[in-house]
Amino acid sequence: MRNIKLIIQYDGTKYRGWQKLGDSDKTIQGKLEDVLSKMTNEKIELIGSGRTDAGVHAFKQVANFHTESKMSEEDMLDYLYRYLPQDIVVTEVVEVDERFHSRYHVKGKKYLYRIWNAKRHNPFLRKYCTHVPEPLDIDLMRKAAEYLVGEHDFSSFTSLKSKNKSKVREIFSIEIKNDNELVEIMFHGDGFLYNMARIMAGTLIEVGAGRMDADSIPEILARKDRSLAGPKAPCSGLILYDVEY
Missing domain, CATH: 3.30.70.660 (Pseudouridine synthase I, catalytic domain, C-terminal subdomain)
Structure with a gap:
């Protein structure tokens, strides 16, 4: 199982915040998980460094997910850029140690x-x-x-x-x-x-x-x-x- 870290930028203007909501697809986490799940053919659960409120932006948000996918980091980066909406951009994809947790390890x-x-x-x-x-x-x-x-x-x-x-x-x-x-x-x-x-x-x-x-x-x-x-x-x-x- 691979652990993949993402660096993400987004314009939060039209979203209801980072955290996915059951009654809305207008969240950053929800948009990312949808594209990542299609990319890997797996149900991806994305862990963010923390939540941002509705309308708040991010110059550098960090998140990670686990996957069995063999896709290279560069191919993941290209796929995410192609299929995410233009107001969400993943700027970096890196495979990290399996113990890395984007929320618990924040200093x-x-x-x-x-x-x-x-x-x-x-x-x-x-x-x-x-x-x-x-x-x-x-x-x-x-x-x-x-x-x-x-x-x-x-x-x-x-x-x-x-x-x-x-x-x-x-x-x-x-x-x-x-x-x-x-x-x-x-x-x-x-x-x-x-x-x-x-x-x-x-x-x-x-x-x-x-x-x-x-x-x-x-x-x-x-x-x-x-x-x-x-x-x-x-x-x-x-x-x-x-x-x-």
Whole structure:
């Protein structure tokens, strides 16, 4: 049995997220499994490094599957490029050790959140940026971001309802770049809870717009109350940028 690792890029605009759903064929995992199953003449179950929400994009998603197929990696790559929809592209196919698991072996992830900060939106970037018309104070956003770096209980920054799962994660760094109208926030951490990157981005936007105090972040973390953090930022601005092993 071979273990095959895929590196995948996708535009998530018209999909209901990564995870396959029984009532919809509009998922990234579902599209990939359908093509992989036809390619191998086997029922393929694809393991992703993690889920992305509906409308979220990926510059580098990682997944793996097991197969008895003797097809070469290059032939697999060509087949997937030919039969997948144009908004999903597998950029790399590699046979890996049988013990490799794309989710359990993750050491870190990077999420990029992009904001078009101008009075009018950019029609060419509207699917890949969140439009924020009011001016943003980047220095205040950076100040707030510093409080989020480190190991914390991120209960205030997730939509996850379970009380049995740990909400503790470590954020290694948050970098905020401003290039004229384009603001980019890079979150780098050991893992991210459900909606965590979008809620952190929404909170930083509120701080930048002057609707929240940068120095309120420590108390928001300490209170472990989702209602105290900012809104969940729109999905269109979020990109799964990298997965580290």
